[in-house]
Amino acid sequence: MKLVVQVKLLPTPVQAAALEATLRACNEAATWASGIAFERNVKRNFALREHTYSTAKARWGLGAQAAQHVIKKTCDAYAALKANLRAGNLGKPGSKRYRRAVEKPVVFRPEGAQPYDDRMLSWQIAERRVSVWTVAGRVKDVAFTASPEQLATLALYRKGESDLVCWDGMWFLLSTCEVPEAPLNAEPSDFLGVDLGIVNIATTSDGEIMAGRELNRIRVRERKFRTKLQKKNTPSAKRRLKKRRRKEARRAKNINHKIAKHVVAEAERTGRGIALEDLTGIRERVRLRKPQRATHSSWAFHQLGAFIGYKARRAGVPLVYVDPAYTSRTCAECGHIDRANRVSQAWFVCRSCGFVDHADRNGSRNIRARAWELWRRGAQSTALAPPRKPGSGAGRKRSITASDARCASPVL
Structure with a gap:
């Protein structure tokens, strides 16, 4: 499996200036090559190379390998644009966003990434x-x-x-x-269900709650601070906003890595698989009031699922995605389904058998049971991201819908 290792460079001022000039030259050349590709409708690597290779080398002082990578980067950008258009990620044909994407050439940022090979x-x-x-x-x-x-x-x-x-x-x-993958554990003893939510980012079927209210208090404080700086709109406020703009993303990524590492390690230690909810398209299916949108959409649940996915593959732990419909309303003991079972954000009380449990733990136990049933029928899933299931009913998932957002406080 492919992994990306990120290392931080510590260049001297002279070295940093040379690196900055290189990125600027490569991206200017890529933007120029993009214009040629758009004008002549030549968006394949070797065909575009005939029109741009010599000029890119002479005009921007690029080496042979750098010029080839610039041209390939341009072609890859058009390939990605074509894939996004086909998938509908840029709106319907004829829409303003769609036209804006297809009616002008791709432009590269001056600080955009530049690929390097071993030469x-x-x-x-x-x-x-x-x-x-x-x-x-x-x-x-x-x-x-x-x-x-x-x-x-x-x-x-x-x-x-x-x-x-x-x-x-x-x-x-x-x-x-x-990186080589470990052999898949084809005979797991059970599954570790993981319930994802706003108040508690992840709750396992073992009853362990990870990244709960303390984290949410920090997120609320940070969001209020950003709002205050945006309203102030002074030069110093803008400088502080720029300095802190990636802080929340870094925190979320770090916490997601820690949660994923812990979940996979626990499943590997106990010989179990991992069960997650298929939450594909949840933001499009759930309707929220305006005050709830920031809370609902501010955590990278897809990133967390991807981290669990690749760590599970590397450890050989089986991973199954299940339909999340009604997992928060179903009693994990007797199977009774009733909206009234969820008496509050935190507690679940079954109206049939009287079973009482933490609501997220009850949901994770239902996820575990569904995964075990799927596994016994041979429906295995070890993908990094779950496939889309039309009509799965995931919009009814309570742990990350509007009813819980009212109770919530605003990721190695």
Whole structure:
């Protein structure tokens, strides 16, 4: 399986200036090549190379490999645009968004990522140094930092290209690694159900609640602070907003990695599989009041599912996606389904048998039971993302719908 290892570069001011000039030149050349591809309707790699290769080298001072990567990046951008148009991600044909995407060429940001291959980038992993091609010549001994696990992965499994990117003045290399997967556990003893929600990000069928109210209080405080800065709209407020704009995304990503790592480790330790809800398209299916939208849409549940997916594949843990319809209204003990069973956001009380449990734990137990039933019938799923199931009824999922959003406080 392919994994991307992110390492942070620590260039000197001179080295950083050379890297910045390189990204700017490569993206300017890519934007120019994009215009040629759009004007002449030539969007295949080798065909576009005939029209742009020599000019890109001479005009922007690119090396042979860099010019080829610029052209390939341009063609890949048009391929991605075509796929998004086919999937309907840019609206219906004729819509304003659709026309805006197809009526003008693709434009690349000056700081956009640039791919590097082994002819343009040399790694000295033991010394934590890289040698990078730039428009100003080869820049050697660029320091980088990484954890011991990342260094081991790079040394053993690095294969393919690496992308040079600049985020908020910080430089990174995103390196592709081909990591072997563990053999799949074809005979799990049971499943570990995971219920995803707003108040409690993840609750397992073992009763463990991860990232609950304390995290939500931090998120509410951060959102109020951002709103205050936006209303102030002074130069200093804008500087502070720019500085903090990625903070929430980094926090969410870090917490999602920790949750995924813990869930997969627990399932692997106990010889169980993992059961998740198929929440594909949940934001389009659920109708919310305006005050609830920020809370409902501010957590990266798809990212969490993807993290659990690839970590499960790497560990050989089976992963099953189930239909989430009525999991929060069904009694995990007797199977009675009733909307009145969910007496509050936190508690579940069965109207038939009187069973009382934490609402999210009850839902995760129902998810576990459905996964076990699917597995026994041979319906296995180990994909990184669940397939779309039209009419699955996931919009009725209570743990992340409007009824719970009223009780909620605003991710290695």
